Amino acid sequence: MKNYPKKGYLISNFRVFHLRDKQLRPIPFHYHDFHKVILFLGGHVDYIIEGKLYHLQANDIIFVSAGEIHRPVFLDDKAPYERIVIYVAPEFLQRWQEQADLAQCFHTAKDKGSVMHQLPNRSHDLLFHMDKLEKTAHGEGFANGLYTEILFIEFLILLNRSIEDHELETLGSVSYDEKIQQVLTYINEHLADDLSIETLAGKVFLSRYYLMKKFKADTGYSLHAYIRSKRLLYARDLLRTKKTVTDISREAGFQDYSTFSRAFHGLFHCSPKEWRAHHLSAAASRSSSF
Template sequence: METYEKKGYLLRDFRVFRLKDERLRPIPFHYHDFHKIILFLGGDADYIIEGRSYPLVPRDIIFVSAGEIHRPVLRPAPYERIVIYVAPAFLARCTREKDDLAACFQKARTGSSVMHAGTGLSHDLLFHMVKLERTSRAEGFANGLYTEIL
């Protein structure tokens, strides 16, 4: 039986950050105790989730549920993405409508884990994801609440 390493940690409801890797090293299969959303910004990569491989194009959105075994397969090109870690308890608290974020993870488990955003949607989504990434690092009055709303 193969074992996989648990990677990363999340000490709050969610965490947002941008990464750009110039020097690519193979990333082994792993899993997390939290959910992960990735907005793929650039590079030449596939993403494998639970044995299914997804070729990526810029502005794809990848949904990885807590506990799912996954890894990117990277080819020589800078690998850039915005990543959001989401605590399962936070996701459960935010579940109110049928089109909520939890529904996205459910659809990913039963269908495709990668959403290919259309041209109009991808621009709007990228704008809000960049805003979320910047706001999550800011400080000030009610910034935590504003970040959660975004």
């Protein structure tokens, strides 16, 4: 099985970058363990997220949730690809869950569209706040780590308020195949069920051959690789709970534990129990980092 790569690592609660690339090399489909927010500043770029192709405009905001398969598509290199990128650990957002659902922007993006456009005459200048956050994150000074975290929380609050106040609208310039989206939705809502190619093809009234070919073209994955990756990502998330590993393997759609364990090790290079132990240690480290 071809494993699509997990790119990047996040050892802190969040990181901020202002990037400007003149020479653009193709980037393969990949996913992250963390959420990502991108403020697109310039260039000729489209963005594919879970089978949907978004045609970007300057000042668009891109939301990529942890585990979502994505990649940018460079249309030409006449203008540099410039953007501000924020990586954020899901655990950091969970810590604030009782006070406010700071992850609401990612939930909304999943439901309504992963790319949003900033409307004129808005209350909050998100570029200003992202730029200030990026400069502070790479600066020094008294209590700089604490100050950076405060600015980051402020930015997330303003971002969610902008969505709630309808100052960000879902990007209209998006292309996708309706039947492939139906298959993607069905897979992600039925990970524990039978997801054979015959079953999926029957759901959308397509031939097996056409479905496999079209699915690979739109998502970068074979159906088998996509389903297995999503089941393993879901199982990894469940390892944060107190459920037994055996129960998790069944809930994620694996018929037996040994198959699950081998597949998990193949993707994450450790056993489920080792991942759980490492996660507990990393979460404790993050909670004491500020």
